[in-house]
Amino acid sequence: MGNEAELLPGTLDLLILKAVSLGPLHGYGVLLRIEQISGRALLIEQGALYPALFRLVRQGLLKASWGKSDNNRRAKFYELTSKGRKRLREETDGWNRLVAAIASALAARPQEI
């Protein structure tokens, strides 16, 4: 547990978009996918996933349809809309820029100033 990081506010939406972009998923699948692609380093409260999913659907970034899961349970599957794809691209770029800037700031040494 010790090496799991708290999510920054606002990053859950980005992670969901990324997870779904790799293929349609139901809610539990999104959770697993995020765990998987983040190397189990991120801690997500399971229930908090759903309000985020509903929000993304309302914003038109995801669309949902009912289907059957691997072990034959009825589940709601989410997939990315074209608008969602565009948003994911923008947010990814924005995130990368932010990370680069912060990393560069944190790497600054006294003699460089």
Place this chain on the structure above:
Amino acid sequence: MIITYLRSLFARFVRRAETERELEQELASHIAMRADHLERVGLTRVEAERRARIEFGGHERFKEECREAIAGNFIDILIQDVRFGLRMFRKSSGVTVIGILTMALGIGATTAIFSVVDATLLEPLPYPQSEQLVSIQDDFLGMGAHDVGISEPEWQDLQRSGIFEYVSPTWFDENNLTGSSQPTRVRLLIVAPNYFALLGAQPQLGRAFDPQDHSPGFIPEVVISDGLWKRAFGNDPNILSKSVRMDTDLYRIVGVMPAGFDAPGRTAEERNIEVWAATSFYGAPLSDHPARNRRNLPTAIARLKPGVTIAAAQSRLDALVASLQKQFAADYPAQNSWTVRLMPLKERVVGNVRQSLVLLLGAVGLVLLIACVNVANLLLARASVRGREMAIRRALGAAQGRLTRQLLTESLLLSLFGGTAGVAILFLLKDFLLRLVPENLPHLNEISISWSILLFALVASVVSGVLFGLAPALQASRLDLNHALKQEGRSTGSRGRARTRRGLVITEFALSLVLMIAAGLLLRSFWDLLNVQLGFSPQSVMSVRTRLPSPNDPNTDKYGTASQEATFVRELIRRCKMLSGVEEVAIGDTASIPLDESLRDLKLISEGQFLLTVEGHDVQGDHSTVVERSSVSPDYFHLLGIPLMRGRLFNESDYDDTPPVAVINQAMAQTYWPNEDALGKRFKAVKAGSPWITVIGVIANARTQSLAQAEVPQAYLDLYQTGAKRLAILLRGRFHTAAIADEVRQQVQALDPTLPVYGAQTLDETVSASLSQRRFSMELVGLFALTALLLAGLGIYGVISYVVSERTHEIGIRLALGAQRRNILHIVLRHGLGLAIAGAAVGLICALIVSQLMASLLYGVRPTDPLTFAGVALLFIGVAWVACYVPARRAMKVDPMVALRYE
């Protein structure tokens, strides 16, 4: 985006149950899958499901969050708030009813006044592109003379100036319409043929005049009003083939204007035109070559060319005036300073009433504000009872914003109910209220409850609701949970809330004091006007009017010369004197009826006022050379009880072949011959060809022109020398008004059956009518002020009652410890009066500012009249005392035992 949003809304409101079920299924399937997963790792099914549920977290909370994430959440919350608010209203129905009634009063009254303001000041005049319509007014600023009229050549200059699309002089007149059973007087407007094209108005039947017609004399056609068509011709569909005889001349009716078409005039008479006649203002019976300095056209209206603004037009006009003055130097003496002024036509129509209406709107706005303050107070009182409810809801996790929103929703509901009730009452009382509107209030647009009025009421309700809901809502947001919850069952009176309530009461007092002082000043002005020394006695005098025709062919005029007319007038006076009850009779032109305002514009040119030159005086630089003039028969002065100071009155030796003579009042004598004897001095009208007139007598000043002005220079000419078309028969005696009017009619028509007889009125009625507009604003402002006083009284009563109930416990202890009941009374009264005095102090300062703004509406009192200020302040403190005394008595009677057990 919008489509997904709509789909989301659809999911919330239409497929509500299904959405809810799906949400439940989705979460359940998550937990099941997680449990499957855990089971595979090695847990038992039961244990796996338990773990899965724990890991998932607050099931209900997330469900709620999901619901909130669906669109339209705010609507759901609103519905909840409204439902809850309505339940609260039912619970405290007393507070609710008082609140709704207060708001109904405030919003209803404001909406009523606004509908009048909208119809008169805000709505454009009811003609197409009315913003291009202007009024043209000529002034001789050098002589202090305004609205001096224009001449025919000047009209042509304006037409050709390229500034205007059309220019039409308008000449209000009266005429005798004969042919039906009874000769009637009609209100006639003489206009240029382009008049209807200028206004952009179409007749409902027939046609208007040909705008290009420039033939000499009067065009033998008339357009009549819908009213006359109904009244005199019984809606005859074949009216267009008919001719009418007016002042003995024959005119063909070519058009009937639609119902509701009013002329843009300043008085009711000038707006309710019945006949329009057209001329190009030259050729018999007018002059063939009208002189430039004969300003016989009273005023003019015009339509600016499209795209020309008034400012641009004015500057081009100024240039035109300057070049005309150079070109015709003899006609425009430099000392006259002739100027031509354009103003929006609407300004001319409503300019007189703007200030009164703005005053009324301000007054009623204050009433609304006071109503808001009162309801805010009421809600605060209730909020203190609901403090615990709020605290519990907070403690259970309700968000701060949510509670504030709840309270604001409630106050909005209250004010919307109030507004609806107010507008409903307005609808019911509409006919009654419209009758209160004075007739001379210019509303070419009908006063009605239109969509814009309803919108106004809605906005007023919403703004008021927010205004009075804000205080309780903000108070609730500053709730101290700990403190509130500890107060077992007791209402929670936080210190801040008490302060807010005190502040509100002070505001309320200050506002209503301002209104009361405004009303007080108006009342004093009115009272002073009513009790002013008139200088003449209107008691048991009445006036009846008639009018002699002026046919286009002067040779057919039976009353063409003053001596022809004098014969008629003398005979009429002789006959009227014989009527029973009549003691004295005099005849004058209509300008001689004291304080008559019905024909204001007629005065400007044909009678009433004139510009004069005084013999031996060169330039009248420092004072106006306009005097009021009327022509009267010799007995006029005695009949009205105006005493002769020097010289003599007219007598039977003054005929139209003897030199013209005049009786003037002291004001005129002092103005033109300040240190000399006016008797024997001569003056004449500025008009070319006017004879010199000799002063033969000086009479005392009388307020026959204006109640408010004591010293208006006036000249009286001898009716037997000047003649006059519009005659007023003045009778003094003991008689029944209606009966005598009929008897006078018989006498007049015995002499000439074509003459109309109309306008019978006692002089008291005339005087009263001249005050109608002042009375209207005074009564309304007074009514509003009383309402405000009542509301303020209720407000302070509520606060003090509340304070008493809050302090019952403390009072009980004081009494138990031996305080006298009298002391308790003092404590409570001091508290209340302190508020009242603070409010009065603030109010007095505001009133000083407001009263300066209304200085021009006052008469006889200064805007800082100490008597009014002190009187109103005392009245206020009196009301506050009574309002506090009732709860104070209750405090005094507190039983210490009961009070101490109160915990």
